[in-house]
Amino acid sequence: MMKLRQNVPLALYTTFGIGGRAHYFISATNFAELVSAVRLAKKNHWRYFVIAGGSNVVFDDKTFDGVVICFKPKDGPCHWQGPSLTVKANLPLAKLIKTAISHGLAGLETLSGIPGTVGGAIVGNAGAYGQTISDCLTRVEIFDGRKIKWLAKKQCRFTYRESIFKSNGWLILRAEFKLVTGDKKALAKKSQEIIKIRTTKYDPSLKCPGSFFKNVLVKDVSIRRGGLAKIDKQKIINSKIPAGYLLEAVGAKGMRIGGIYVADFHGNLLINDGHGTYRDVVTLATQLKKLVQKKFGVTLEEEVRYML
Numbered sequence: 104m105m106k107l108r109q110n111v112p113l114a115l116y117t118t119f120g121i122g123g124r125a126h127y128f129i130s131a132t133n134f135a136e137l138v139s140a141v142r143l144a145k146k147n148h149w150r151y152f153v154i155a156g157g158s159n160v161v162f163d164d165k166t167f168d169g170v171v172i173c174f175k176p177k178d179g180p181c182h183w184q185g186p187s188l189t190v191k192a193n194l195p196l197a198k199l200i201k202t203a204i205s206h207g208l209a210g211l212e213t214l215s216g217i218p219g220t221v222g223g224a225i226v227g228n229a230g231a232y233g234q235t236i237s238d239c240l241t242r243v244e245i246f247d248g249r250k251i252k253w254l255a256k257k258q259c260r261f262t263y264r265e266s267i268f269k270s271n272g273w274l275i276l277r278a279e280f281k282l283v284t285g286d287k288k289a290l291a292k293k294s295q296e297i298i299k300i301r302t303t304k305y306d307p308s309l310k311c312p313g314s315f316f317k318n319v320l321v322k323d324v325s326i327r328r329g330g331l332a333k334i335d336k337q338k339i340i341n342s343k344i345p346a347g348y349l350l351e352a353v354g355a356k357g358m359r360i361g362g363i364y365v366a367d368f369h370g371n372l373l374i375n376d377g378h379g380t381y382r383d384v385v386t387l388a389t390q391l392k393k394l395v396q397k398k399f400g401v402t403l404e405e406e407v408r409y410m411l
C-alpha cells in the first residue's frame with residue numbers, strides 16, 4: 104500500500120548523493136500508486152517531482168516543500184511479441200537490454216551499463232556509442248494528469264538528450280520497442296565489452312550522475328563568433344564536440360569546490376566526495392561553464408536535471 108512519509112533525505116535516492124529533505128515522500132511501485140500519488144499532490148496543491156533511479160538528478164540542499172514521488176525501479180516481465188517488447192517504465196534499463204539480447208534482438212545493446220529505469224532513459228533520451236533509446240522506441244503510454252493514453256514516438260519530440268517529457272511533466276507508464284533481429288552471441292559480447300569499459304570509467308563506489316554536461320552539437324556553435332576555429336576537428340564525433348574535451352582544455356580535471364570535484368581522468372565527470380552540497384555543485388558548474396565560454400565561446404548545458 105502507498106505510504107506518505109515525511110522529512111525524507113533525498114540524497115539517499117540519487118546516485119550523486121546530493122539533496123536536502125522532502126517534506127513528503129511517496130514510493131510508488133506500480134502505475135495505480137504512481138497515478139494516485141500525483142492525484143493526491145494535485146488535490147492538496149502540493150508541488151511534486153517524480154524520480155525513478157535518481158541517476159540523472161540533483162536536488163537542492165533546502166527542504167523541498169512538496170512531495171517527491173519515487174517510481175521505484177522494479178524488476179518485472181518484458182512482454183515479447185516478435186520483434187516488439189513492451190515494458191513498464193520503472194523496469195531497470197539493464198533488464199530491458201538483457202531481455203532483448205536473450206531474444207536475439209538488436210538496437211539497445213550499446214546502452215548497456217547505463218543506470219536507471221526505462222522511463223528515466225526515455226525522458227532524457229539516454230544514449231551511448233551512437234545509439235539512443237528513442238531509436239527503437241515505437242510508442243509510450245503516459246498519464247497527462249487527467250488521462251492515460253498512448254503517444255506515438257513522433258509526439259515525444261526526441262532530440263539529443265531531450266524529449267517533450269522534460270517540459271510537460273507527463274508521467275511515463277509503459278513503453279513499446281521494435282527491435283531488429285541480431286546475433287545473440289555477438290550482442291551479448293558487445294554488451295559485456297561495454298559494461299567492462301564503463302566499470303573502469305565509473306567505479307560503482309563513485310557518487311556521480313554520469314556525464315554532467317551535454318556534448319555540444321556542432322550546428323549550435325556560432326560560426327560568426329569563430330567558435331569552431333578553436334576546436335580540434337579531430338575531436339568531433341557524430342557532429343558533436345565532447346564536453347569532456349572542452350573541459351579538459353580549460354584545466355577542469357581535478358578542480359574542486361567543497362565536496363565536489365572533477366575527476367582527474369575525465370573532465371565531464373563531477374564527483375561527490377560524500378560532503379558535497381548543491382551549492383558546491385552549482386558553484387563548480389558555473390565556474391566550468393565560464394572557463395569554456397571564455398576559451399571557446401561555447402555555452403555548456405547541463406545533462407543532469409536540477410530538481411528545484
Ligand SMILES: Cc1cc2nc3c(=O)[nH]c(=O)nc-3n(C[C@H](O)[C@H](O)[C@H](O)COP(=O)(O)OP(=O)(O)OC[C@H]3O[C@@H](n4cnc5c(N)ncnc54)[C@H](O)[C@@H]3O)c2cc1C
Binds near residue numbers: 224
Ligand atoms: C555512472 C552513470 C553513468 C551514466 N551514463 C549515461 C550514459 O552513458 N548515457 C546517458 O544518456 N545517461 C547516462 N547516465 C545518466 C542516467 O543514468 C540516465 O539519464 C538514466 O536514463 C536516468 O534514469 P533514472 O531512472 O535514474 O531517472 P531519474 O534520474 O530518476 O530521473 C531523470 C528524469 O526523468 C524523470 N522521470 C523518471 N522516470 C519518469 C517517469 N516514469 N515518468 C516521467 N518522468 C520520469 C524525472 O522526473 C527526471 O526529470 C549515467 C548516470 C550514471 C550515474
